[in-house]
Amino acid sequence: MTRRSSNAVPMLVVALAAIALYFPAMIWLNASQAQKLLSRGAELKCGDALACAFNLRSPIIPAPNQLLEDIPRLYWPLTDSTTxxxxxxxxxxxxxxxxxxxxxxxxxxxxxxxxxxxxxxxxxxxxxxxxxxxxxxxxxxxxxxxxxxxxxxxxxxxxxxxxxxxxxxxxxxxxxxxxxxxxxxxxxxxxxxxxxxxxxxxxxxxxxxxxxxxxxxxxxxxxxxxxxxxxxxxxxxxxxxxxxxxxxxxxxxxxxxxxxxxxxxxxxxxxxxxxxxxxxxxxxxxx
Amino acid sequence: MQTTPIPSPRADALVSVRDVSMIYRTRDPSGAALQTVALKDANLEIKAGEFISLIGPSGCGKTTLLRLLADLIQPSSGTLSIGGKTAQAAREARAYGYVFQAPALFEWRTVQQNVMLPLEIMGFSKPEREARAAQMLKLVGLEKFARNYPWQLSGGMQQRASIARALAFDPQLIFMDEPFGALDEITRENLNLELLRLWRETGKTIIFVTHSIPEAVFLSTRIVVMTPRPGKIEKIIDVDLPQPRDFETRESARFFEIATEVRESLKHGHGYEVTE
Incomplete structure (x- = not known):
């Protein structure tokens, strides 16, 4: 049992590392996508590329604010056939x-x-x-x-x-x-x-x-x-x-x-x- | 070439080996036929209640002889009999218990369940299985570990459990193939003492394979010295050390005399590659 619980710490470290990687990756990928769209003259209504990274309609990786918005929409109610x-x-x-x-x-x-x-x-x-x-x-x-x-x-x-x-x-x-x-x-x-x-x-x-x-x-x-x-x-x-x-x-x-x-x-x-x-x-x- | 004297067949023999040879036919890498003579013209008679050691270096056929007696392999020529039956009939009548080099315990069974394994296979009732397992575990001093799994036991304890398993269905004959070979010297000497006590208390006949001279001298009533290339019985030596034997037996002059005789026989057969 002690052996198993000691697995939790290394797993947590990896999880934290994944989250730490998520932010820069999300910003970098989405901002360059936004930059591409802006340079084509698209109307994004969000200012510069960095700001748009959090509000793309089709993000490469969804921003945290988008996830918070989508999770209730797509995960609730449990019995709805669209969740x-x-x-x-x-x-x-x-x-x-x-x-x-x-x-x-x-x-x-x-x-x-x-x-x-x-x-x-x-x-x-x-x-x-x-x-x-x-x-x-x-x-x-x-x-x-x-x-x-x-x-x-x-x-x-x-x-x-x-x-x-x-x-x-x-x-x-x-x-x-x-x-x-x-x-x-x-x-x-x-x-x-x-x-x-x-x-x-x-x-x-x-x-x-x-x-x-x-x-x-x-x-x-x-x-x-x-x-x-x-x-x-x-x-x-x-x-x-x-x-x-x-x-x-x-x-x-x-x-x-x-x-x-x-x-x-x-x-x-x-x-x-x-x-x-x-x-x-x-x-x-x-x- | 020296010929082994053939003992005259005795009516009271429990185990009898007559002119038994074992030849393995294999092929070398080039495809040419190869013959390995694992055992050549072995003759041996063993009475009930004896403690026989088969000693010799690797390749002398001692394990082969034990496996032949147990009907795990069949001889190329010659006859083996146990209690008047062929080796196969004896195995089918569950005439012997076999203790292997490794404990070969089933890791998904507790120590007690491991000891009960042969009893389950042989159709003993549940109360009988439990009573015998308890008795055997007490005999080998493992009663406190009945509910443990094998990996929780030391190597010496695991081998004691496997001895309890071999004794559980009360066979008259026990085959032991270097059972203590993988253990340290101190554990081995303790287990040797315990094994002698078991042998005295149960009156079993034990055939014991070893490559240790002191172990063979200490345990046996007779020592069968075997030599390699081809594997054969070189000499059979009576061990007249008094019973019961204890640690002091190992320091007696007679002990050293017999050990020297065993060593000389091994040398004579060019089989002197034995560990001390």
Whole structure:
């Protein structure tokens, strides 16, 4: 526990450094943008470039006064379909369901990959190939295919999310199943343990730390899958929909806030995996 | 070439090794076939209740012999029997407990749960598992650490836990493969004393692999001296030091005589690369 709280100080230092960098970067980037606009003779109604840095309609980086104005507008009320939290809820739900489905597929594949060399040789290259197809190219096709068969709502996005989540889980967990020490495997052999007993008493528990590492990677990937799926399909809710709408409207301030919301959602989801990990792996606590 | 005298087979032998050889066939980088003779024509009879040490430098086949007895590997030729069964049948009947070079504890299990592992695999009831684990932990002096995880224990304590695990299902025969090899000299001497006490109290038969001459002399009723290239049994030496043995045993004249005899046999077989 002491080890964990001591992480807070270095993290805080980095956060403060990021904020310290934000101000000069914001002023420098926005002021040069304003300078460019002023030199073209644009009417900015804000005096010189430095003053305009805080009031651009489309800032490179939003100024603090703009953020303070936008946060209440885009984050409240929670139940309004135009706010970030409302849409983040749906994106988060799709991500979690996608991860769950991806975990089921990934665990099944990991069992097959480690129990049969022939299966590994035949299937692993195709699994790798499946991940080299850009998700942005698959998402609309899947959405159209599923839509044509009457599948709508969350499901297409959950499927796309699961499509990229299963892979790190399958690979990570397969590695975990193979992680026991040769001596530990010999030990099970001296007990004349059945393959099922060796799996449940040794291979599976040994894979748990690998499982959670894979879940963290898969969670981040599933979130990307969900957002890409939302922005490339016709959908009524989600951060991906907000991103594409704000992008079409060239609303830089809105895009920034959706982006910040996505980042927070990602951090929350990945930390959720960390919390579950600490609950189910007591032997790693306080280490 | 000197031939090893073959002991006449005895009816009361618990463990019997007859003309056992182990040859590994590999290929060198150029693809040519290579034969490594890990063990050549080994013969050994062990009675119930003995404490046998296999001693020799790396590559003399001592671990190979132990792994053959445990049916973790199978011999190229010859026969092994344990309690009248083949090595495989003995393993399937859970005739022995094996203590490895490393503790090989499962890090997600507490010390108590580690000791209960073989009992779970073998289908003991929960009350029986708990009773035996408690008894074994007391025997190795770890009862206060039952609920700790392995990483919270020192190396010596971890190895004691692995000995408790090997004893938990009460096998008559215990194989130990350099169990104290990774420990410091002081911890090792203490554990040697404890192991002797365990052996006296439980009446087990122990086959113990080591590369330390004092350890072998101190612990054993007989020492099997092995030499490398090819791995073979050079000589079997009786250790007639009186029981119970203690720290003073190590200072007796007879102790040094036997240690010298072991050293001479190792030299004779060109296997004198042994740590003191």
């Amino acid at each position: 970030v939290p409302y849409n983040a809820f749906f994106t988060g739900l799709e991500t979690l369901l996608g991860l769950l489905l991806g975990a089921l597929i990934g665990l099944g594949l990991a069992v097959l990959l480690t129990s049969s060399k022939a299966f590994e040789r035949a299937v692993l290259p195709w699994l790798v190939a499946s991940q080299t197809v850009p998700i942005i190219a698959i998402a609309p096709m899947l959405a159209v295919l599923l839509g044509a068969n009457g599948v709508q709502g969350l499901l297409p996005k959950v499927l796309i999310s699961a499509y990229i989540a299963f892979f790190p889980i399958a690979i990570g967990v397969a590695k975990g199943f193979r992680s026991p020490d040769p001596l530990q495997l010999d030990l099970m052999r001296t007990y004349n343990a059945s393959p099922q007993q060796t799996f449940s008493s040794l291979r599976f528990p040994a894979s748990v730390p690998f499982l959670f590492t894979a879940f963290k990677i898969a969670m981040a990937a599933a979130l990307i899958g969900a957002i890409v799926a939302e922005s490339s399909t016709i959908t009524d809710a989600g951060l991906g929909r907000m991103l594409s709408e704000n992008s079409r409207a060239s609303d830089a301030r809105g895009l920034w806030l959706v982006m910040i919301g996505s980042a927070v959602l990602g951090i929350v989801l990945v930390s959720l995996v960390g919390v579950v990990e600490r609950l189910v792996t007591p032997w790693q606590r306080e280490r």
